[in-house]
Amino acid sequence: MEGTVRYVSEDGRPLAELPFGEAELLRGYRAMRRARLFDERAVTLQRQGRLGVYPLFRGQEAAQVGAALALGPSDWLVPTYRDTAAAITHGLPLATALLYWRAHPAGWSFPEGVRVLPFYVPIATQLPHAVGVAHAGRLRGEPWVVLAFVGDGGTSEGDAHEALNFASVFSAPVVFVVQNNGWAISVPTERQMRNTRIADRAPGYGIAGVRVDGNDLVAVWDVVRQAVDRARAGEGPTLVEAVTYRLAPHTTSDDPSRYRDEAEAGERERAEPVARLRALLEARGAWSEEREEALVEELRAEFDAAVAEADAAPEPTPESIVEQVYAEPGPDQRRAWEALRGG
Amino acid sequence: MAAEGVATGAATAHLTMVQAINQALDQALAQDERVVVFGEDVGVMGGVFRATDGLQAKHGAERVYDTPLAESGIVGYAVGLALAGMRPVAEVQFAGFLYPALDQVLSHVGRYRHRTRGRYTVPLVVRAAYGGGVHTPEQHADSPEALLAHAPGVKVVVPSSPARAKGLLLAAIDDPDPVFFLEAIKLYRSSREAVPAEPYRLELGRARVAREGDALTLVCWGGMVEVCLQAADVAAREGVELEVVDLETLVPLDEETVLASVRKTGRAVVVHEAARTGGFGAEVAARIAEGALFHLLAPVARVAGWDAPYPPFTSVEHHYRPDAARVLAAVREALLT
Numbered sequence: 001m002e003g004t005v006r007y008v009s010e011d012g013r014p015l016a017e018l019p020f021g022e023a024e025l026l027r028g029y030r031a032m033r034r035a036r037l038f039d040e041r042a043v044t045l046q047r048q049g050r051l052g053v054y055p056l057f058r059g060q061e062a063a064q065v066g067a068a069l070a071l072g073p074s075d076w077l078v079p080t081y082r083d084t085a086a087a088i089t090h091g092l093p094l095a096t097a098l099l100y101w102r103a104h105p106a107g108w109s110f111p112e113g114v115r116v117l118p119f120y121v122p123i124a125t126q127l128p129h130a131v132g133v134a135h136a137g138r139l140r141g142e143p144w145v146v147l148a149f150v151g152d153g154g155t156s157e158g159d160a161h162e163a164l165n166f167a168s169v170f171s172a173p174v175v176f177v178v179q180n181n182g183w184a185i186s187v188p189t190e191r192q193m194r195n196t197r198i199a200d201r202a203p204g205y206g207i208a209g210v211r212v213d214g215n216d217l218v219a220v221w222d223v224v225r226q227a228v229d230r231a232r233a234g235e236g237p238t239l240v241e242a243v244t245y246r247l248a249p250h251t252t253s254d255d256p257s258r259y260r261d262e263a264e265a266g267e268r269e270r271a272e273p274v275a276r277l278r279a280l281l282e283a284r285g286a287w288s289e290e291r292e293e294a295l296v297e298e299l300r301a302e303f304d305a306a307v308a309e310a311d312a313a314p315e316p317t318p319e320s321i322v323e324q325v326y327a328e329p330g331p332d333q334r335r336a337w338e339a340l341r342g343g
Numbered sequence: 344m345a346a347e348g349v350a351t352g353a354a355t356a357h358l359t360m361v362q363a364i365n366q367a368l369d370q371a372l373a374q375d376e377r378v379v380v381f382g383e384d385v386g387v388m389g390g391v392f393r394a395t396d397g398l399q400a401k402h403g404a405e406r407v408y409d410t411p412l413a414e415s416g417i418v419g420y421a422v423g424l425a426l427a428g429m430r431p432v433a434e435v436q437f438a439g440f441l442y443p444a445l446d447q448v449l450s451h452v453g454r455y456r457h458r459t460r461g462r463y464t465v466p467l468v469v470r471a472a473y474g475g476g477v478h479t480p481e482q483h484a485d486s487p488e489a490l491l492a493h494a495p496g497v498k499v500v501v502p503s504s505p506a507r508a509k510g511l512l513l514a515a516i517d518d519p520d521p522v523f524f525l526e527a528i529k530l531y532r533s534s535r536e537a538v539p540a541e542p543y544r545l546e547l548g549r550a551r552v553a554r555e556g557d558a559l560t561l562v563c564w565g566g567m568v569e570v571c572l573q574a575a576d577v578a579a580r581e582g583v584e585l586e587v588v589d590l591e592t593l594v595p596l597d598e599e600t601v602l603a604s605v606r607k608t609g610r611a612v613v614v615h616e617a618a619r620t621g622g623f624g625a626e627v628a629a630r631i632a633e634g635a636l637f638h639l640l641a642p643v644a645r646v647a648g649w650d651a652p653y654p655p656f657t658s659v660e661h662h663y664r665p666d667a668a669r670v671l672a673a674v675r676e677a678l679l680t
Contacts, residue, residue, distance in 0.1 A: 136424045158415060
């Protein structure tokens with residue numbers, strides 16, 4: 001991990017003076033633990049048939065939560081499909097997230113005031129949008145910053161290059177966070193690119209680049225916070241490479257044993273982010289088994305309430321398929337609407 | 344004389360289509376501070392066809408500017424601007440260079456309203472020069488309207504004259520949905536028309552009867568309207584009155600105007616310069632079959648580009664793009680049926 005920002009060792013020891021006080025560390029731990037619980041419970045729901053195909057983020061909580069914590073409420077988050085942890089940290093209600101992964105239209109409209117764009121499925125296509133939103137802020141005199149995620153595989157896409165270049169030319173207030181989790185479904189990063197140090201690309205675009213231990217919440221939060229500050233100060237975009245690992249399958253439909261040694265994934269559990277921060281907090285006397293139990297109980301109750309709320313959403317009507325195609329439905333949508341309604 | 348449906352003010356000028364487009368962009372920038380105009384070479388140079396000539400000097404480099412040479416980037420960046428409250432008007436120099444952006448078009452431009460259930464919308468305009476007839480180099484003469492029309496959620500507008508172009512472009516910029524605005528290169532400077540100086544808007548989603556007749560309906564858009572009107576002039580000298588329906592907006596399609604005309608004439612020929620198979624003419628023909636079959640006295644015919652890439656071969660290019668003679672041959676066949 002040479003040249004990689006890290007504050008906390010894999011076994012939870014501070015390696016330098018931490019840039020955050022205890023209250024912030026506890027806030028960070030709570031947000032990560034909340035995400036972990038969401039992920040675990042979402043898998044359970046999926047197996048019960050109460051959620052659709054779900055992309056797990058186990059092991060990437062620090063990369064996502066740390067980055068999202070660096071944002072203010074007026075800032076935008078542009079997530080990929082794997083970034084539910086970041087989205088719920090930036091204010092997306094749990095019930096909305098569940099409905100989204102249930103493929104229920106009620107989950108496709110994120111609430112007003114939550115600046116999270118919809119989860120993006122086509123790889124890297126969100127990155128030019130992030131640049132546009134960032135530039136719109138400047139044109140409108142709004143001091144917002146845009147945080148956009150992409151994976152290691154996504155950096156192979158043309159849109160990743162086009163967006164980085166646009167952002168650099170326009171000096172747009174965007175922070176690109178690449179979660180380098182080692183895998184694009186079955187393809188390892190070494191097969192995706194010759195130079196697997198993705199942050200090395202930043203100088204090529206003439207922008208700041210930082211490589212950070214993506215399983216160290218303290219490091220990710222601090223690095224992205226600085227990048228956000230620079231963007232807001234008009235100093236342009238940053239490419240952050242958060243080095244992490246996809247501990248879980250690509251989605252609930254994937255079987256990673258077909259393409260990777262699952263013993264390796266087991267080995268990587270050692271460096272996972274939630275236990276690491278917990279160890280740090282425990283060593284400082286700021287955490288305990290009792291506090292953990294109380295937190296988990298509270299988070300379970302929150303999640304259960306969200307499930308109940310999601311379950312209460314009325315079933316979508318067939319005609320909702322052709323609603324919201326245009327501001328005003330055209331004759332073709334109207335005809336389809338009537339047909340779907342059985343009218 | 345000004346185009347039908349266009350109010351005539353005292354201060355009309357005779358403009359080419361590219362001048363009318365320039366005026367529309369100028370007025371949109373002046374009227375709505377959310378409007379920004381960008382693309383390759385649109386700023387300092389004023390566009391490869393001069394559609395944005397003088398706009399950067401007048402409105403500033405913050406609102407009229409050049410971008411890197413990347414069509415997917417341009418369209419994707421426009422999506423971001425639009426969903427964050429701006430009214431972006433992007434230029435892609437040639438419609439044949441739009442293909443790198445088709446991922447953005449199919450994945451996002453037409454889908455954003457739908458996939459956020461109206462929470463976010465992308466009221467953007469993408470202008471692109473399309474079509475042949477002016478001996479452009481290879482891959483500069485494509486007509487990709489059918490590719491765009493197949494993406495639900497986008498609108499496709501193809502103006503056929505200076506005065507129509509101005510009103511349609513101003514309406515497209517105001518429209519709450521994303522609009523692809525295809526400008527026939529052949530028409531940019533081929534003629535002048537009285538264009539009122541004040542801003543005006545022509546409704547999208549409305550076809551117009553460009554010429555009335557009773558013998559047969561020619562359905563066309565963009566650069567083919569001029570060709571069909573020429574064919575109708577020739578036919579009129581032989582005592583045959585052809586009706587010319589200019590779609591103007593392909594999506595949403597004004598089916599009723601087409602069907603009303605075909606029910607009156609009993610015959611239809613659809614004319615476009617894109618390749619025949621899977622071209623938008625097939626959609627028009629299907630709609631006529633669905634809505635006016637029992638009024639038809641002859642099969643619906645299509646006059647289109649051949650099923651080959653547009654040929655950049657200067658001496659034979661004119662065999663690809665339909666002309667009045669080819670339209671009239673199809674008309675004669677339909678009238679003999």
